[in-house]
Amino acid sequence: MGAATGLGQLDVAILEACEESGGMFGSFVKSRTVLETLHERTGIGPRVAYEPLCDLARPWVLNLTLLEFQGNFGSPDGPPASPRYTECCLSQLGGAALAAERGEIGPVPIGLINGTTHVDGRWPPLDPSRVAAAIRAAAGGEVSDHELVRIVGQPSFPTGCDVDVDLALLSSGADVEIEVSARIEFERDHLVISRLPPASSPELVEESIVRLVHNGGMRDRQSEPSKGPPRLRGVRNETTRLSGSRVVVEPLSAADVGAAAVALFDLWPVRRSIAVRFGQPMAAMIRDAAASRGGLEERLVMIEKSARY
Amino acid sequence: MVEPVLDELVGAGCRFVVVGSAARRLLGEQVPVNDLDVVVDAVGSNRGPVVEALMAVGGVIERRRGRRLLRSSMALPWEWGWRTSTVYGDVDVVVRFIDGSGYEFHDAVAVPVLLGNGVVVRCHPTKHP
Numbered sequence: 048m049g050a051a052t053g054l055g056q057l058d059v060a061i062l063e064a065c066e067e068s069g070g071m072f073g074s075f076v077k078s079r080t081v082l083e084t085l086h087e088r089t090g091i092g093p094r095v096a097y098e099p100l101c102d103l104a105r106p107w108v109l110n111l112t113l114l115e116f117q118g119n120f121g122s123p124d125g126p127p128a129s130p131r132y133t134e135c136c137l138s139q140l141g142g143a144a145l146a147a148e149r150g151e152i153g154p155v156p157i158g159l160i161n162g163t164t165h166v167d168g169r170w171p172p173l174d175p176s177r178v179a180a181a182i183r184a185a186a187g188g189e190v191s192d193h194e195l196v197r198i199v200g201q202p203s204f205p206t207g208c209d210v211d212v213d214l215a216l217l218s219s220g221a222d223v224e225i226e227v228s229a230r231i232e233f234e235r236d237h238l239v240i241s242r243l244p245p246a247s248s249p250e251l252v253e254e255s256i257v258r259l260v261h262n263g264g265m266r267d268r269q270s271e272p273s274k275g276p277p278r279l280r281g282v283r284n285e286t287t288r289l290s291g292s293r294v295v296v297e298p299l300s301a302a303d304v305g306a307a308a309v310a311l312f313d314l315w316p317v318r319r320s321i322a323v324r325f326g327q328p329m330a331a332m333i334r335d336a337a338a339s340r341g342g343l344e345e346r347l348v349m350i351e352k353s354a355r356y
Numbered sequence: 357m358v359e360p361v362l363d364e365l366v367g368a369g370c371r372f373v374v375v376g377s378a379a380r381r382l383l384g385e386q387v388p389v390n391d392l393d394v395v396v397d398a399v400g401s402n403r404g405p406v407v408e409a410l411m412a413v414g415g416v417i418e419r420r421r422g423r424r425l426l427r428s429s430m431a432l433p434w435e436w437g438w439r440t441s442t443v444y445g446d447v448d449v450v451v452r453f454i455d456g457s458g459y460e461f462h463d464a465v466a467v468p469v470l471l472g473n474g475v476v477v478r479c480h481p482t483k484h485p
Binding site: 117123 | 417418419420421424429430431432433435436437438439453454
């Protein structure tokens with residue numbers, strides 16, 4: 048990992064290749080060119096590196112994106128366009144990450160905020176503004192570990208899903224299982240599922256609902272025939288890039304709304320548990336990030352400005 | 357075999373322009389055609405006809421969890437475009453190129469071409485940089 052940013056080696060190598068290819072902030076270059084540069088520098092081929100490159104620009108994957116993108120860089124359901132048809136450049140924070148890695152500025156705790164769960168690691172992502180506030184508090188003087196943990200708060204996934212966690216246990220650095228779930232809201236006579244958990248997607252939700260209805264419900268419901276599968280009129284995927292994930296479920300009648308909501312909440316793409324751990328106390332990590340005071344405020348402001356999804 | 361796809365697009369009333377190698381071939385240039393690139397008007401009223409036309413030629417779309425038959429209810433990346441595999445070959449549905457050009461630009465410089473089956477399509481013979 049990059050010591051000054053907490054980023055993985057591949058992420059740093061992609062940023063360096065982008066810079067070397069001329070993809071400075073505001074100056075787009077073909078993704079294919081960046082991938083070729085990366086291949087020459089590291090031997091990591093385009094087939095392996097393209098998705099990680101796109102991930103660095105995807106606001107539904109990372110709380111802090113490090114690349115800007117032009118072209119179709121994929122969606123939770125769809126793959127990106129060929130790198131021949133896309134362009135990228137460093138974001139302001141991406142440029143700062145490289146500067147930090149080279150020691151030109153102090154550390155920028157991007158890895159601490161983005162976590163590693165998006166690559167099947169166990170470090171959960173955190174809210175950028177809250178982490179910045181905690182670092183500010185730690186740098187400002189006497190503040191207890193308990194208060195730092197309270198400021199940072201619970202993990203915060205870029206999709207905005209709900210998180211249920213034992214924060215005291217998680218902040219101690221221990222192995223913890225957290226529950227991540229989509230938002231299910233009533234809108235007039237139907238249900239709207241949004242803010243999906245990580246690794247879920249609107250199509251996955253839609254398909255799970257269709258399977259649930261067609262297969263007669265889940266096993267525990269089959270053992271109680273009176274419950275049966277939810278009675279639905281239809282399911283619509285209304286996801287757009289602007290509105291974000293949005294799956295609309297129409298119950299057959301108003302009387303079916305409650306039972307449908309309960310059944311949907313049992314589906315894996317809507318709610319599930321994931322194992323996470325920091326491996327060290329959260330307060331210690333915050334104090335470490337606050338240790339380098341030179342230019343700290345500028346670095347924190349940049350993090351806050353970069354948090355946008 | 358781009359004619360059957362173009363036939364469906366025209367029949368469905370889609371607003372589109374053929375670009376790339378297929379357009380050059382239709383205009384008489386002897387170039388290999390690996391796929392069909394069409395720039396479509398992405399306004400709401402044109403989206404349904406485009407999807408319906410591609411469904412009619414067995415449109416399949418690549419998704420993260422494998423290939424799926426194109427459906428009218430599918431959420432598609434209309435901001436930029438997507439690739440569909442049809443029974444007649446691959447079709448790149450382009451809404452906007454990375455140079456910012458879209459349907460209006462390509463339609464303004466396109467020329468009409470009469471196909472063998474009497475269908476007229478608009479073509480702009482672009483080349484990849």
